Amino acid sequence: MLGLMGQGMLKTCAIFILTLIGSIPFGMVVCRLRKSSFAPVRYITKFYISVMRGTPLMLQLLVWYFAPYYLFRMNIADWRFPAIIVGFVMNYAAYFAEIYRGGVDSMPVGQYEAAEILGYSKMQTFFKIIMPQVAKRVLPAVTNETITLVKDTSLAFTLAYQELFSVTKQVAATGTSMVPFAVAALFYYVANYVVAFVMEKIEKKLDYYK
Amino acid sequence: MKVLEMQNIGKSFNDLEVLRDISLEVDHGEVVSIIGPSGSGKSTLLRCATFLEKVDFGKIKYLGKPATMVNDENRAMYVGSSQLAEIKNYFSLVFQNFNLFPHYSVIKNITEAPLSVQHRDKEEVMEDAHKLLRKMGLEAKANAYPYQLSGGQQQRVAIARALAMKPEILFFDEPTSALDPELTAEVLKVIRQLADEKMTMVIVTHEMPFARAVSDRVIFIDGGVIVEQGDPEIVLGNPQQARTRQFLQTYQR
Numbered sequence: 001m002l003g004l005m006g007q008g009m010l011k012t013c014a015i016f017i018l019t020l021i022g023s024i025p026f027g028m029v030v031c032r033l034r035k036s037s038f039a040p041v042r043y044i045t046k047f048y049i050s051v052m053r054g055t056p057l058m059l060q061l062l063v064w065y066f067a068p069y070y071l072f073r074m075n076i077a078d079w080r081f082p083a084i085i086v087g088f089v090m091n092y093a094a095y096f097a098e099i100y101r102g103g104v105d106s107m108p109v110g111q112y113e114a115a116e117i118l119g120y121s122k123m124q125t126f127f128k129i130i131m132p133q134v135a136k137r138v139l140p141a142v143t144n145e146t147i148t149l150v151k152d153t154s155l156a157f158t159l160a161y162q163e164l165f166s167v168t169k170q171v172a173a174t175g176t177s178m179v180p181f182a183v184a185a186l187f188y189y190v191a192n193y194v195v196a197f198v199m200e201k202i203e204k205k206l207d208y209y210k
Numbered sequence: 211m212k213v214l215e216m217q218n219i220g221k222s223f224n225d226l227e228v229l230r231d232i233s234l235e236v237d238h239g240e241v242v243s244i245i246g247p248s249g250s251g252k253s254t255l256l257r258c259a260t261f262l263e264k265v266d267f268g269k270i271k272y273l274g275k276p277a278t279m280v281n282d283e284n285r286a287m288y289v290g291s292s293q294l295a296e297i298k299n300y301f302s303l304v305f306q307n308f309n310l311f312p313h314y315s316v317i318k319n320i321t322e323a324p325l326s327v328q329h330r331d332k333e334e335v336m337e338d339a340h341k342l343l344r345k346m347g348l349e350a351k352a353n354a355y356p357y358q359l360s361g362g363q364q365q366r367v368a369i370a371r372a373l374a375m376k377p378e379i380l381f382f383d384e385p386t387s388a389l390d391p392e393l394t395a396e397v398l399k400v401i402r403q404l405a406d407e408k409m410t411m412v413i414v415t416h417e418m419p420f421a422r423a424v425s426d427r428v429i430f431i432d433g434g435v436i437v438e439q440g441d442p443e444i445v446l447g448n449p450q451q452a453r454t455r456q457f458l459q460t461y462q463r
């Protein structure tokens with residue numbers, strides 16, 4: 001039982017880590033596009049964000065998984081795990097993008113003007129001046145989102161992926177026992193404890209300026 | 211050689227005409243002070259000169275290089291962005307509220323743009339920065355962060371940051387208006403020192419004794435037009451226009 005569940009935990013961790021690695025930077029790109037001065041880009045990005053936030057992630061995962069088959073008759077045998085990661089990254093990037101946008105909009109205009117006077121390009125201004133300060137401002141909201149992600153990984157069961165939640169259900173059913181549930185709960189709880197601990201450390205690290 | 215030439219500048223925000231047919235020329239080494247009541251267009255003039263705002267009418271040139279061209283109706287058209295980027299190297303602007311980068315240390319505030327915008331040699335940039343800090347009396351603060359400094363210290367860092375770009379001309383928009391009187395003095399002292407070194411400067415200020423002491427020329431702006439300009443002793447000591455006299459009376463203690 002523990003062996004199976006251990007494997008499930010590893011897979012859950014894989015979803016969690018790959019989603020963060022993908023969506024935290026991709027969210028920045030989405031945020032940038034959402035604030036593009038070219039209106040069509042802005043509207044398309046806005047639409048993408050509203051779809052990602054306005055439909056169930058579970059449904060999105062199903063679409064990512066089955067779309068290649070229904071649209072292009074592609075073989076999706078090896079597409080299960082990639083589809084999960086793409087689905088999670090696309091969804092979480094939308095949420096992160098909106099969090100970043102709130103942070104970006106709270107930046108005083110003087111920071112942009114100082115950067116412009118010093119000759120920074122728009123790109124440089126965004127990545128050197130604005131984003132680092134926004135990072136500090138949005139950290140609490142990002143922590144919330146990350147804690148939600150730990151729990152959301154269980155949605156991968158929709159695609160019959162053998163992460164912790166799927167495995168737990170099976171193991172509990174065959175063994176007719178409550179123990180697997182308790183183990184899974186403990187795992188999610190500890191994982192979030194670690195997340196909170198790490199985020200607090202990062203917050204402290206950014207405490208060097210006000 | 212004229213460092214800056216602005217000719218027949220006009221600027222409106224929607225229906226509000228803020229600058230009307232203003233011309234401003236600044237010689238190399240000249241110190242020009244701009245005075246005038248709140249809302250008269252002083253900041254807008256500096257923001258137009260530094261491209262933070264776009265003018266509607268008139269010519270702007272730096273060191274003879276045009277930033278705008280005009281058509282028959284004097285309507286301004288800006289030159290291409292690569293030419294503008296080159297011209298931007300000629301000036302810098304010191305803000306009323308400093309606008310330092312809070313996430314950078316003092317030394318990084320000063321060196322970041324020379325390194326990543328001007329791509330200058332790192333050793334040379336560091337050396338220049340430390341010289342500037344010494345000049346500002348802030349050597350000990352190189353590794354401090356802006357929030358750890360007083361307003362006067364922050365403004366001196368902002369001046370050092372502007373100077374590190376080696377501009378031909380430096381604009382100041384009320385550099386001491388956000389400061390207490392005792393902090394004002396230390397910033398004015400630094401600007402006066404720059405004037406002694408023949409730094410070309412345009413300074414918007416309400417510090418009349420300072421303007422009188424430091425300027426080669428004083429310009430009084432009201433309602434978006436230049437009402438009077440000339441020798442500081444005349445404009446501030448014996449103004450020819452009634453509006454100038456009226457304005458100066460409000461500043462007498």
Ligand SMILES: Nc1ncnc2c1ncn2[C@@H]1O[C@H](COP(=O)(O)OP(=O)(O)O)[C@@H](O)[C@H]1O
Nearest residue numbers: 223226228246247248249250251252253254255
């Ligand atoms: N971005 C803007 N949009 C609309 N009106 C503005 C803007 N900036 C300045 N103004 C208006 O232009 C006038 C001149 O402002 P400003 O140049 O800041 O004056 P000063 O610096 O002399 O106090 C004021 O009436 C002000 O309200």
Ligand SMILES: [Mg+2]
Nearest residue numbers: 252253254384
């Ligand atoms: Mg002003």
